[in-house]
Amino acid sequence: MAHRNGLKPVQRALRIAAALLSSQYAYMLEYRAEIALWALSGVLPLIMLAVWQGSAGAAAAGLNPQGLGRYFLAAFVVRQFSVVWLIHVFEEDALQGKLSPQLLQPLQPLWRYLAAHVAEQATRVPFVALMLAAVLVLKPGLLWLPSAGQLLLGIVAIQAAFVLRFLLQTLVAMLCFWSERAAALDRLLLIPYLFLSGLVAPLESFPPAVRRLAECTPFPAMVSFPAKLLAGESVDVAGGFLNLALWCAVLFPLSRLLWQAGVRRYSAMGA
Amino acid sequence: MAQRLRRYGRTLLSFWATSLEAELEYQLNLVIELLAVLGNLAGSLFVLVLLAGPSGQLGGWSWNSALVVLGIYTLLDGFTSCVLQPNLSKIVSHVQNGTLDFVLLKPIDSQFWLSTRSFSPWGLPGVIAGLALIGWALVHNGEALSAGGMALAVALLVAGGLILYSLWFLLAGLSIWFVKVWNATEVLRYTLVAGRYPISAYPPALRLVFTLVLPVAFLTTVPAEALLGRASAAWALGSLAAAAISLVGTRLFWQFALRHYTSASS
Numbered sequence: 001m002a003h004r005n006g007l008k009p010v011q012r013a014l015r016i017a018a019a020l021l022s023s024q025y026a027y028m029l030e031y032r033a034e035i036a037l038w039a040l041s042g043v044l045p046l047i048m049l050a051v052w053q054g055s056a057g058a059a060a061a062g063l064n065p066q067g068l069g070r071y072f073l074a075a076f077v078v079r080q081f082s083v084v085w086l087i088h089v090f091e092e093d094a095l096q097g098k099l100s101p102q103l104l105q106p107l108q109p110l111w112r113y114l115a116a117h118v119a120e121q122a123t124r125v126p127f128v129a130l131m132l133a134a135v136l137v138l139k140p141g142l143l144w145l146p147s148a149g150q151l152l153l154g155i156v157a158i159q160a161a162f163v164l165r166f167l168l169q170t171l172v173a174m175l176c177f178w179s180e181r182a183a184a185l186d187r188l189l190l191i192p193y194l195f196l197s198g199l200v201a202p203l204e205s206f207p208p209a210v211r212r213l214a215e216c217t218p219f220p221a222m223v224s225f226p227a228k229l230l231a232g233e234s235v236d237v238a239g240g241f242l243n244l245a246l247w248c249a250v251l252f253p254l255s256r257l258l259w260q261a262g263v264r265r266y267s268a269m270g271a
Numbered sequence: 272m273a274q275r276l277r278r279y280g281r282t283l284l285s286f287w288a289t290s291l292e293a294e295l296e297y298q299l300n301l302v303i304e305l306l307a308v309l310g311n312l313a314g315s316l317f318v319l320v321l322l323a324g325p326s327g328q329l330g331g332w333s334w335n336s337a338l339v340v341l342g343i344y345t346l347l348d349g350f351t352s353c354v355l356q357p358n359l360s361k362i363v364s365h366v367q368n369g370t371l372d373f374v375l376l377k378p379i380d381s382q383f384w385l386s387t388r389s390f391s392p393w394g395l396p397g398v399i400a401g402l403a404l405i406g407w408a409l410v411h412n413g414e415a416l417s418a419g420g421m422a423l424a425v426a427l428l429v430a431g432g433l434i435l436y437s438l439w440f441l442l443a444g445l446s447i448w449f450v451k452v453w454n455a456t457e458v459l460r461y462t463l464v465a466g467r468y469p470i471s472a473y474p475p476a477l478r479l480v481f482t483l484v485l486p487v488a489f490l491t492t493v494p495a496e497a498l499l500g501r502a503s504a505a506w507a508l509g510s511l512a513a514a515a516i517s518l519v520g521t522r523l524f525w526q527f528a529l530r531h532y533t534s535a536s537s
Binding site for chain 1: 297299300303304306307310311314317318320321322323324325326328329330449452453454455457458460461462464465468472473474476477
């Protein structure tokens with residue numbers, strides 16, 4: 001079908017991606033006041049930094065103030081660019097039947113949501129830069145420049161973490177086809193993400209047993225690994241990316257299966 | 272006056288009875304909320320253990336007294352889910368859809384209606400868990416509290432609740448002018464997380480911010496000190512004054528906002 005109008009599949013995919021991203025970016029720019037507030041609501045790692053720096057636990061775990069500062073500042077950036085809100089939009093679309101017209105299009109609807117997330121990240125950039133600048137004006141000692149390699153690897157890791165979070169939330173979002181309040185379930189998923197990912201406490205401070213347990217879950221790959229890369233700490237780069245890739249490889253087919261089962265059940269609103 | 276109070280009391284009862292009936296349709300939510308509260312509490316305790324380290328202290332507060340702060344935070348968070356969030360987050364959609372007009376036409380105070388119309392039972396697990404944690408920590412702290420001290424602590428807790436309400440109402444009411452800031456209350460919720468720890472755990476500059484700009488200190492630390500029997504007169508008076516000022520403030524703010532409200536179509 002793609003060949004009918006003379007386009008190769010790759011060209012077609014690129015054109016769709018460009019159209020989706022540019023339209024979603026224009027849409028998100030319209031909501032920049034809202035997005036600025038969402039960016040502001042991501043201050044948790046900075047608050048935790050303030051508590052950690054004066055705490056006895058940090059010294060006991062062998063964390064020095066400079067390392068802590070870099071780690072939490074990096075975690076703040078990671079969190080800002082891996083925010084996923086798919087389930088809230090998807091729940092509304094599924095309940096109100098807005099999903100129906102999208103199902104008629106020759107494009108898997110989840111791509112549209114993915115493009116919306118990427119566009120929202122782009123809209124966030126100036127606000128996050130502003131917040132970082134404010135932190136650095138108040139605390140110039142926190143400033144460090146990662147090398148070009150670290151920066152590049154860090155950005156790739158953030159995006160991989162974002163894809164992993166997106167896939168995980170897709171799984172829960174698919175439950176919208178069966179339940180009216182699937183978003184409430186996402187609240188439960190947020191708890192291990194909050195406490196095991198390294199967002200509120202560096203994994204080094206965990207007791208060894210808890211740390212091993214956390215590392216068996218996908219959550220540390222979502223914050224701790226990219227943040228450490230950005231902060232210039234010594235990490236197992238290949239192992240970290242392999243871990244991210246493995247989790248994505250597990251979740252991707254699962255989300256596809258659930259999508260297919262869900263759409264078969266979907267009867268839009270009122271039926 | 273007494274008659275007016277009775278009428279408002281009766282109205283409040285029927286408001287909450289009807290919302291309870293509506294919410295109880297979703298009983299699975301109770302299980303989810305219970306799990307969420309327990310999970311969050313377990314996580315917070317875990318992080319507190321990490322922060323305290325082997326010394327068992329945070330910002331000069333002993334383990335048990337830091338638990339009181341965490342308990343008050345959990346209690347206030349439950350209160351937010353019960354009353355503040357279900358009511359005040361709807362103000363913006365009233366403004367957007369023009370249904371605020373109907374509220375204004377009702378023969379009842381509009382601020383009262385907007386602040387109390389709904390009640391969500393799903394915040395109750397948080398309230399109960401918070402009270403239980405406070406009780407447990409106080410018993411293990413071992414210092415008996417006098418009746419006067421208890422009364423002061425309760426008054427300061429109520430003051431904290433009123434300050435919290437005023438902050439929410441102020442941010443939600445801003446939607447009269449800026450419809451697009453509907454998620455400003457979410458920002459508030461995420462920054463109030465700072466109240467999980469005693470104010471002295473923060474660097475001095477932040478303590479100032481958390482007292483004067485974002486009064487987290489009055490929400491959790493000051494009532495906790497009163498419960499532990501070491502309230503200082505200055506902080507207690509400050510908290511009560513802040514509550515009174517912010518309550519009068521919301522009243523004036525709402526009257527001012529309504530003068531600028533031009534209905535959805537205009």
